Amino acid sequence: MHYFILAAIGVFMGLFGGLLGIGGSVIMIPALVFAFGENQHLYQASAMICNFFVGASAVIVHKKADVLVMGVIKWLIPAAALGIIIGVAISNSSVFARDNSYLLARILGLFMVYVVVYNCLTFGKRRGGVDGFDISRTKRSVPLTILCGLLSGISAGMLGLGGGTVCVPAQQFFLKMPLKRAISNSAATIASIAIIGAFYKNITLSQHNIAVAESLKIAMVVVPGAVVGAFLGSRGMHKLHSDIVRAVFVLLAALACYKLLTVAPAG
Numbered sequence: 257m258h259y260f261i262l263a264a265i266g267v268f269m270g271l272f273g274g275l276l277g278i279g280g281s282v283i284m285i286p287a288l289v290f291a292f293g294e295n296q297h298l299y300q301a302s303a304m305i306c307n308f309f310v311g312a313s314a315v316i317v318h319k320k321a322d323v324l325v326m327g328v329i330k331w332l333i334p335a336a337a338l339g340i341i342i343g344v345a346i347s348n349s350s351v352f353a354r355d356n357s358y359l360l361a362r363i364l365g366l367f368m369v370y371v372v373v374y375n376c377l378t379f380g381k382r383r384g385g386v387d388g389f390d391i392s393r394t395k396r397s398v399p400l401t402i403l404c405g406l407l408s409g410i411s412a413g414m415l416g417l418g419g420g421t422v423c424v425p426a427q428q429f430f431l432k433m434p435l436k437r438a439i440s441n442s443a444a445t446i447a448s449i450a451i452i453g454a455f456y457k458n459i460t461l462s463q464h465n466i467a468v469a470e471s472l473k474i475a476m477v478v479v480p481g482a483v484v485g486a487f488l489g490s491r492g493m494h495k496l497h498s499d500i501v502r503a504v505f506v507l508l509a510a511l512a513c514y515k516l517l518t519v520a521p522a523g
Contacts, residue, residue, distance in 0.1 A: 258335070259477050260472065261291050261316075262474060262477040262478050263477055263478070263481045264326035264481070264483075265283070265288065265291075265478060265506075266306070266477070266478035266479060266480065266481030266482040266485065267283050267286055267289070267482070267484065267485045268280075268282075268283075268485065268487035269283045269284040269310065269478065269480035269481075269482050269485065270310050270481060270482035270484060270485025270487075270488075270489060271440050271485035271486070271488060271489040272420065272485075272489060272505055272508070273307075273310040273311070273314065273420070273482070273486055273489060273492035274310065274313065274314045274317070274443075274485060274487065274488065274489025274491075274492070274493065275439075275489040275490070275492055275493050275496075276420065276439060276446045276489075276502075276505060277314065277410075277418075277420045277424050277438065277439030277441075277442035277443045277445075277446070277493075278417075278418050278420035278421050278423065278424065278442070278492075279310055279311055279417060279419060279420050279438065279446045279450065280303075280306065280307060280310045280418060280420010280482060280485075280486075281300075281303040281304075281306075281307055281415075281416050281417045281418050282364075282371065282417060282421055282509065282512065282514075283508065284299070284302075284303045284306060284478065285299045285303050285361075285364065285416055285511030286361050286364075286368075286511070286515055286516055287362060288297070288302075288474075289390070289515055289516065289519055290515055291521075294357070294358050294490070294519045294521065295354075295357070295366075295466075295508065296358065296360040296416070296522065297347070297352075297357050297457075297461060297464040297466055298461070298466050298471055298474070299416065299426070299455070299497075300347065300360070300415070300457055301416075301457045301458045301461055301466075301468075301471040301475075302472075302474040302475045302478065303416045303417075303418075303459075304412075304416060304450050304453045304454035304457055305450075305454045305458070305471070305475040305479070306449035306475055306478050306479055306482050307327070307412075307417075307418040307419075307446055307453075307454070307471070308446075308447060308450035308451045308454060309479050309483050309486070310418065310446070310472070310482050310485075310486040311371055311418060311444070311445075311447030311448075311450055311484070311486075312447040312481050313482075313487050313490065314440075314443035314446075314448050314486050314487075314490035315440075315443050315444050315445075315493075316487075316517040317490040317491055318440040318443055318444070318485065318490060321390075321440075321494055323389055323436065323440045324367025324436060324441060324444055325391060325394075325410075325437055325440075327396065328401055328411075328427070328431065328433070328441055329428075329432070329441055329444050329445065330422070331401040331402055331405065331446045332401055332402075332404060332408070332441060332444075332445045333405065333444070333445055333449065334405070334406040335401070335402040335403075335404070335405025335406045335409065336404075336406070336408045336409035336412070336419060336423070336445050336448070336449045336451055337405075337409060337448065338409060338450045339406040339407065339408060339409020339410040339411075339413065339449075339450045340349055340397070340409040340410070340412045340413035340419070340450075340452055340453040340456075341409075341413065341452065341453075341456060342350055342374070342410050342413060343411060343412055343413020343415070343453070343466055344408070344409040344414070344453055344456045344460070345408060345413070345416035346410075346414045346455050347360060347413065347449055347457070348457075348460050348463055353463070354366075354398060354434035354464060354465070354520075355521050357464065357521075358519055358520065358521040359515045359517045360415060360416075360418050362464060362516065362517060362519065363414075363415060364415045364416075364417075364489035364516050365512070365513050365515075365516030365517035365519075366517070367411070368509050368512050368513045370419050371418060371509050372506055372509045372510050372513060374425055375502050375505060376505050376506060378435075378502070379486050379499055379502060379503075384391070388438075389434060389436050390434060391434060391437055391439055393432055394429070394431055394432050394433050394434075395430070395431050395432045396433065397430070400430040400431060401430075401431060402424065403426075403429065403430065403434065404422075404423060404426040404427055404430055405423075405445065407423075407426055408420070408422045408423035408426060408442075408445060408459055411447055411482040412446075412449065412453055413453050413456075413457075416457070418442075418446040418450060419445060419446055419449065420439070420442040420445075420446055420451075420467070421444040423438070423441070423446075424438045424439055424442045425438075427429070427442070429440060429520070431508070432439075433519040435450045436493060436494070438509075439493060443490065443515050451469045458471055458472075458497060472474070475522075478485030486520060
């Protein structure tokens with residue numbers, strides 16, 4: 257694989273992961289498919305490793321800014337941890353084994369359609385006040401918070417995502433959480449569960465005739481740029497208008513939809 261391409265993917269993954277609290281897999285996995293062809297199990301294993309570093313880098317910034325909602329996070333993380341184990345188990349099932357791994361790419365493509373539509377519908381909305389941090393109108397519900405965590409974890413484990421593409425809108429919908437708070441909470445969740453998913457997915461790569469060394473090789477090249485991008489992106493989240501970020505992301509996500517929905521089986 258071309259190291260320059262992987263390094264560039266890392267920067268963009270971290271940048272958008274930090275800005276939107278999504279971990280960055282929705283950038284990394286489609287980009288790898290564009291550049292190198294379909295190999296979904298390998299890409300998911302590498303992306304989960306990278307998600308941990310993106311999430312952890314973003315959390316440092318959000319923690320310093322004191323925008324994490326700890327009462328929500330304490331329930332989100334355990335539920336998402338359980339969900340990601342369930343999701344990885346689903347992705348490793350016989351339904352998606354070997355030549356059928358491209359089906360995971362197709363499912364991710366369908367999920368990306370939802371991501372594009374959701375982000376288009378939220379243009380111009382300013383929940384949480386002008387700065388996007390006011391939590392006075394949030395709905396504090398433990399069962400709904402656990403539901404958000406489970407949905408985030410299952411999608412993360414099944415599709416190799418950071419979980420933020422579900423965690424952010426789920427918090428907004430179920431908990432009425434303002435966007436920037438939801439992004440910050442999502443980053444903390446990703447940092448906590450990604451390492452679990454990465455370990456589980458990587459130790460089961462042999463089921464798909466893939467060496468763990470291949471996953472680690474990709475991650476080692478992607479991570480440095482992803483960390484830098486995550487620091488820049490998470491800082492930008494506190495300064496830039498969310499619609500500017502959202503517009504660029506929608507364009508990239510639309511391209512990813514097309515590639516993932518038309519991907520051919522490996523080999």
